Amino acid sequence: MSSTPAIEVTALTKAYGDLDVLRGVDLTVPAGSIHALLGSNGAGKTTMIRILATLLRADGGSATVAGHDVARESALVRGAISLTGQFAAVDEILTGRENLVMVGRLRHLGDPRATADELLERFDLTDAGGRRVATYSGGMRRRLDIAMSLVGDPTVLFLDEPTTGLDPQSRQEVWRTVRELAGRGTTVLLTTQHLEEAEALADCIAILHEGRIIAEGTLADLKRLLPPAKVEYVEKQPSLEDVFLAVVGSRS
Template sequence: MIDAHGLRKTFTTRGRRGAIQTVEAVRGVDLAVETGEIFGVLGPNGAGKTTTIRMLATLIAPDAGTATVAGHDLLTEPGRIRARLGYVSQAGGVEENTTPRAQIMMAARVHGLARASEATADVLDRFDLSEVADRPARTLSGGQRRRVAIALGLVHSPPLLFLDEPTTGLDPQNRANLWNRIRELRERGTSVLLSTHYLDEADALCDRLAIIDHGLVVAQGTPSELKREVSGDVVTLRVGDPEPAAEKLKPYARETRVDDEVLRVYVDDGERALPAMLRVLEEHGLGLTSISLERSTLDDVFLAKTGRSLRDTGAAA
């Protein structure tokens, strides 16, 4: 659905004293998004996520690089891309003094839908907005306004939807509700490109993701693959005699560490390794007091790839 190579974008601004400043927002991004998946772009504020999405949405032209989006060339067929694309910005694009129905109807007509009224009613129903469809948007909750924004991007049934920081500012209940809506889009066959700086959001929603920092992709893959690549899982055991236990469990481990009666075993896939490890301990009569399985996080991946925690940037949740 998206195949991008070497995308670059530099902005030139003028400082307070008139000095020209050059900012390399995107410095060579490669992305490959498959049909029918939720693909995440994870990174702190200012990493280049929004600039990358705006280039792929044909809203700004790249300085370098190539891409095909929804089967069309980014540089030579921007109009064809827009016809097959839904785009929801961070701001959302909802006009506060107009009703959701009127705004969505206008979007349907702009896209040339022959049955604009039916398409509007359908998308209002899909996003549970029918009861508030004729109220001014300023009277809606934050979660309802975000659902209106996504409905605006979906009224023409595009195969590809861009969501730029879709849950920023929402409370936990509305975030969870919107996550379910995004999953439903995937189930209907819509491909979703999602930018976020929330670790839990990327982990919960994305089939695959790219981690972007300072305008570069520093890691790409499924959340599970990325976490296993960096540190795998940690099985923590309390045993009476940890040294012999560590020796017996070495075939399952990347690494073992002993601290008093606590044995930490670093493994690639804790769920698969745990039953076999328990059998080995039982067979050799090594008494086990407690056991726990801890998974690495996407923040561990970000730390390994960039040298700092995403949480330290103030962006993650």
């Protein structure tokens, strides 16, 4: 893992008219890590991702991604990143393979078909590669969307609420995919409202509230912010999600 941060944000600000969305955000994301950005609706998560992805210009402060300034070196930043939004940006008329080949051609790859086949295998979509995406499940579409974002081997991947609208089984599939990406050295900045998602995936968690980072650290670090836990002996019952995954898994 490189000692140079993949993402470095200092005193970042952004306002829409009289509404201050980001009010001096500081954030450092080590290379090769999964960093979760938690916050409720309106906290500024998507605005921050859009600034880092060069889709929006900050009002103040500075930010670098993969060593490049997002304001002055936007083309270099775009060449080093990929962004997956809240909803899968796939063409339902095309097949999964055709979607990947199209992105490969847009990125001017030498052999986009070979890249498409490698990503289909990597994301367990080879058997579905020749089918139109309209026939895919939600989890399959999201896996394809993430696969498309990896065409060209970006070093930094922004995932903006990647499991929005997914059922529990599909959400588990996406979690597995994100873990594999980090294991291969990709830096992932993940925004989410789901606390269990950050708990399951993130090496480090930052809480964004009213435009500022109000807490940051590992899960253990954040738990130490609370009073010591009181030990009680209770019978743990399985959650409905546990039951759903067990039942569905037993029939697959």
